[in-house]
Amino acid sequence: MWSEAPPVAIHAPGNPILADGRYYSTDPAPLVAGDRLWILAGRDEAAPDVDDFIMNEWQLLATQDPASGDWTHYPAIARPEAVFAWAEPGRAYAGQIVQGRDGRLWLYAPVLQKADTSKDRFAIGVAVADAPTGPWTDAHPAGPILSQMVPEPNTIQNIDPTVLIDDDGRVYIYWGTFGRLRAMELAADMVTPKGPEHVITGLDGFFEAPWLMKRQGVYYLLYAGNTVGPDCTPTLYHACIAYGTATSPLGPWTYRGVILKPVSSTTSHPGAVAFKGQWWLAYHTADAKGGGHFRRSVAIDRMAFDDRVSPPAILPITPTRRPAPPPAPSRDIAGRATATASNVPIPVRYWIKALNDGIVRPTPLPPDLWGAEPGPASQWLEYRFDTPVTLNGARMRFWADASAKIAAPKAWRMEYWADGWKPVRDPKGFGVGVDAFQPASFAPVTTRCVRAVLDTAGAGVAVQEWEVLAPTAQPPRAPIAATAPPCDLKP
Known part of the structure; x- marks a missing residue:
């Protein structure tokens, strides 16, 4: 009682x-x-x-x-x-x-x-x-x-x-x-x-x-x-x-x-x-x-x-937060990147910034995701960095909802920019399960831009988080203040 x-x-x-x-x-x-x-x-x-x-x-x-x-x-x-x-x-x-x-x-x-x-x-x-x-x-x-x-x-x-x-x-x-x-x-x-x-x-x-x-x-x-x-x-x-x-x-x-x-x-x-x-x-x-x-x-x-x-x-109000310890070093450096996608402008149900905000929820709502409606046979996501970075892995967390015709992709792969888009070498992993991170590894690349290509077979697709991993843990760094330029332009 x-x-x-x-x-x-x-x-x-x-x-x-x-x-x-x-x-x-x-x-x-x-x-x-x-x-x-x-x-x-x-x-x-x-x-x-x-x-x-x-x-x-x-x-x-x-x-x-x-x-x-x-x-x-x-x-x-x-x-x-x-x-x-x-x-x-x-x-x-x-x-x-x-x-x-x-x-x-x-x-x-x-x-x-x-x-x-x-x-x-x-x-x-x-x-x-x-x-x-x-x-x-x-x-x-x-x-x-x-x-x-x-x-x-x-x-x-x-x-x-x-x-x-x-x-x-x-x-x-x-x-x-x-x-x-x-x-x-x-x-x-x-x-x-x-x-x-x-x-x-x-x-x-x-x-x-x-x-x-x-x-x-x-x-x-x-x-x-x-x-x-x-x-x-x-x-x-x-x-x-x-x-x-x-x-x-x-x-x-x-x-x-x-x-x-x-x-x-x-x-x-x-x-x-x-x-x-x-x-x-x-x-x-x-x-x-x-x-x-x-x-x-x-x-x-x-x-x-x-x-x-x-x-x-x-007057506009800026929310304040409790003091927090600095984040620990991490291999994931996606938070430093500017995210974009093949379906810009993104459908208003979804939010491109969810891709690299570092937040994963057990049952996300659409704003916690990047998503694309059914249509093209493939979609891509892209991270642009303001300076070159070295990467040798990634993790992708997909989300599915049968009622919204959203499913995990049939397959996915990664590319990097080097005077044009090139596939990563020696790829391993790249699973397509939902509700858990799908790890991937590849030979190290140094680049300013990376791309994940998702083979959707025309279905809708959604991603809660896309991490890109450096070979070793990196000290925390605040997200870049300005939008990184397109990959075919020098920083």
Whole structure:
């Protein structure tokens, strides 16, 4: 039977806050209560090889000074079924706590309704407590305040609530995902819908995770966007954090730009708050030990505004990380290369930079891969170095998905540039299995460019990582800053 866990003091010398892999945290919603900054977070519990959001409870992080790195972790403060009698266990998705005019804390939480016939059973309930840690009591025992059936029928997925209590005491709630954003006013009781439901537009690339806030009379809405392009995401699956502004709490909204580029997790989720004169942005990444797209961890960085413009603009945020030991010497020097492929421009499901990012996941999502759709009988991948390197081996990790008509190649081989493409000599290995690295070796070559040719027989193909190996371990070196020139040009 579930019960609350005792709080634990932790020190986080950087992001993510919880980093050792014992607890994953996600969907941060910061709150200032008393003399502390609190962050409500879900808990990711998926196994490393499970691509699903396994989320059974909410947790809290609290600090008196985010810059100090000293936090208190409250591992479990509530579960859906323990708070809402009408809710199923699990799916403790992104919620938010706000402090009402009466001093009490109000939790807006998306949960799954049991015994419901709606096409999508996600609904938003409201609970109340005297402290962020609870105990939490259903503030509307009759059921959710928002669903596909109440206050009026809708067909969206009703998750990701964000709530603002305005200076005049009026209460506003936004929610939605998959590009569909809704908003309405709530009555002073914090639970009763008041007025019509508004369909929100004007926020370019809106996907999910709205966060409503106000500063110096200007309303801001932060959100996860997934418009593919240089300003937001490299692939369909990633998300950036963008924002818009308005002069009234229900809009209309004007798109203002991107403040956080995609992070290491495919999803991104903002929450921002002012605490002791400094604004902070909380978000999540996959940067904890054993982390992944379904094993995310909360991070926090300073957020600043440019008050020289009107309305004041949120300045771009550069994510910070915990100090880490330098990488060990390695034979794999692919990280120094610029990657390209025969199918440029790459389909937006995939990401060429995944080839040599050094990340391998048990169950990758498309952004973790370079991929090519069915068509040509062969495809090639190419690494360009800024100066000549010596290589005598490689490792390739293929990925397959029958439903997407993606398979391992029939065969693959390597070539190097020497006034034209030439096959490597004395090749060995070059297997074509999936879900494990396929090693290859050959006589040493010194070159600035190497190419892997994949015989696909017209099928689609995908590669999670392509390592190229020097004869001996090399000291770590940062990736080159500029794009290496084509192979037929001198460096």
